[in-house]
Amino acid sequence: MHILAIGLNYRTAPVEIRERFALAEQDKLQALTTLRKTKSILECVIVGTCNRTEIYAVVxxxxxGRHFIKAFMAEWFGVPxxxxIDHIYIKENDAAVQHLFRVTCGLDSMVLGETQILGQMKDAFQFAQANExxxxxxxxxxxxxxxLAKxxxxxxxxxxNAVSTSYAAIELGKKVFGYFNDKTVLILGAGKMSELTAKHLHANGAARVLVANRTYERAVALADRFQGAAVEMEKMKEALALADIVISSTGAEGYVVTKQDVVEVMRKRRNRPLFLIxxxxxxxxxxxxxxxxxxxxYDIDDLEGIVEANMRERxxxxxxxxxxxxxxxxxFKSxxxxxxxxxxxxxxxEKLLAHQQEAVRNIQNKCPELTEKEMxxxxxxxxxLINQVLHxxxxRLKEMAGKPGAEEALNMFITLFALEDQFEDAAQQNEREEEAYIPVRHRRILIGQEA
Incomplete structure (x- = not known):
């Protein structure tokens, strides 16, 4: 029995290759069922995100195992x-397990340490488990x-530690104000960066989010997503007077807010501090x-300095x-x-405990005067004593199981203790109990040993 991890990710494959291996939600069950029925596959999990497609399998x-998984990928996704082949990676046994741990912990992610992948890995496993x-x-x-990831x-x-400029902006604001619960935040612009900023602000409990944009309809759309309010660009100074924090990302030519604008606003604010990013x-x-x-x-250079320092911390x-x-x-190996x-x-x-029970019965038969407490x-x-003898x-048995020549050593162990008949019966019983949740083809093979 062996463990394989085969896949491609943002490091090994460009987006035009990765997108061809995207697995639609409605196709997940059929893909998993097809893979599970593939020759050599004993257990399997398929993980699909925007940055990776991976197949984990017990083979x-x-x-x-390598051959049939690659054949499945070619046939199912329709990619020759x-x-x-030059874009995939193949991890085997210890390397596959280590890769799984690293991915789940976020150490293989584009953003080091991100937590979204943990939920995606958990969902992929639970889906595979629910479908046997x-x-x-x-x-x-x-x-x-x-x-481990948790x-x-x-x-x-x-x-x-923030490692994106939009989140670093929020972290910087928290260092100045401590919290956003009673703060009014004005976002200038309604593009992608502004959307990310609004998302982070909303998640951090900003009391009030205002969005100003030259296209008012876009300001309304963004503000509505985060229970905020839209502001017409012509009324920006009025919004500046209300805001505690201003975060700007418009892509406009020239300054959207000048020094003179802020001078006028600060008079209305009665010199209440204004924090701008x-x-x-x-x-x-x-x-x-x-x-x-x-x-x-603070400008983008200030934020990138924070991001670089935070990345070193990560x-x-x-x-x-x-x-x-x-x-x-x-x-896990143990x-x-x-x-x-x-x-x-x-x-x-069981064999030694059976002898122990027989000995106790003999003592009781030969010494009937013994009290219940004494027995x-x-x-x-x-x-x-049996447990001490067994320890x-x-x-040693567990140690031998992980070493070369394990099968020969275990057979010798069975012979020395005369366990042939009992071991066969126990193995069959164990197999019957496990069949309720182990795929039928899952044979009892020592790790590292070919069938």
Whole structure:
């Protein structure tokens, strides 16, 4: 049994290639069902976002798994193999698990540390699980990945530092005012950057959002999306008098707000402080505004300096998450190594406990004068002795499961403890119990061993 991750993302493929592998919502189930029924595939999850399309699979053999997944991609998406083969990456076993952890934690995202991918990975797994495309391995692995990502974001500061200019503008405003709950914000412009800014402001609880734009209808459309109010550009000075924070991104030629405009506005404001952020290129706000008392002006260069510093902080936090990923990889490998020996451990324990129970019954038959309390003590102590005797063999058994030549060593273990008949019965029972949620083709094969 092996784990594969095959896909393409914003680093390996241009958008004209990535868009050809977009998976429509209505096609997800059929695509997943087709992949799950593909030869060599034991479990599978398909992840599709605007920046990546990835297939995670448990396969019986590496070479056949790689071949049939690439064939599925070519056939399902209608893209000849030679047109995408140079754009895909293939991760195997440990590398595949590590890749899954990194993606889920946001370390493989275009914006380092973003959290949206966590929800997308979780949704993809739950969809596959609900449609019986996952089993023992992925049910454990993906839950571990989601838990790890949540812990990574809660125990580090990776997503607490703004790495986009629009969000950096909001963060700068928060550093000055502390919060936006009682603040009026004026947005000049209704383009994409203004939309992102309005979104961040709304999410941060701005009490009142005003939008001014030369095309009034666009100002209305943007303001309505965030429960704000539109302002005609001719009445901009009136809005400036009301605002605590001004964020400008119009793309206009020349200054939208001049020093003289602000001088007039500050008289009406009775010198109440005014905080302005200019994220336009060329600049919307006259740099001379910064000479006025009680007025604080920041431009795109100021924000980019903040973004660069914050990105360095995110990289440092990503290193912490990398260490967490290493620990989780070891934990998953340890669990995976024991997967194939669980029936053997169960068989050995049951055999020794059966001998213990027989011994307790013999004691009770030969010493009928023993009280119920004394028999409970004997039963407890003898079970404790069994657990002590089992400890070292079980530890060694788990260690052997992850090493080369594991099958031969495990067969020797079965022979030494005379477990042949019991192990076969336990394995069959375990397989019957797992069939309720493991795909039928999921055979019990040690990790790293070809079928």
């Amino acid at each position: 019986d053999q590496l070479h056949t 193999r030679e047109e995408f 495309a996952t089993g023992t391995v992925f049910n454990t692995l993906f839950k571990q990945a989601v838990t 812990r990574a974001h809660s125990e580090t500061d990776i997503n607490k 200019d994220i336009a290129v060329p600049r919307d706000l006259d740099p001379a505004i910064n000479d006025l008392d009680g007025v604080y002006l 990289v440092r936090e990503a290193e912490k998450i990398g260490m967490m990923i290493g620990e989780e990889l070891v934990a 669990w995976l190594n024991t997967l194939g020996v669980s029936p053997l451990i169960h068989t050995l324990r 409970r003590m004997i039963n407890k102590q003898t079970r404790s 070292d063999p079980i530890v």
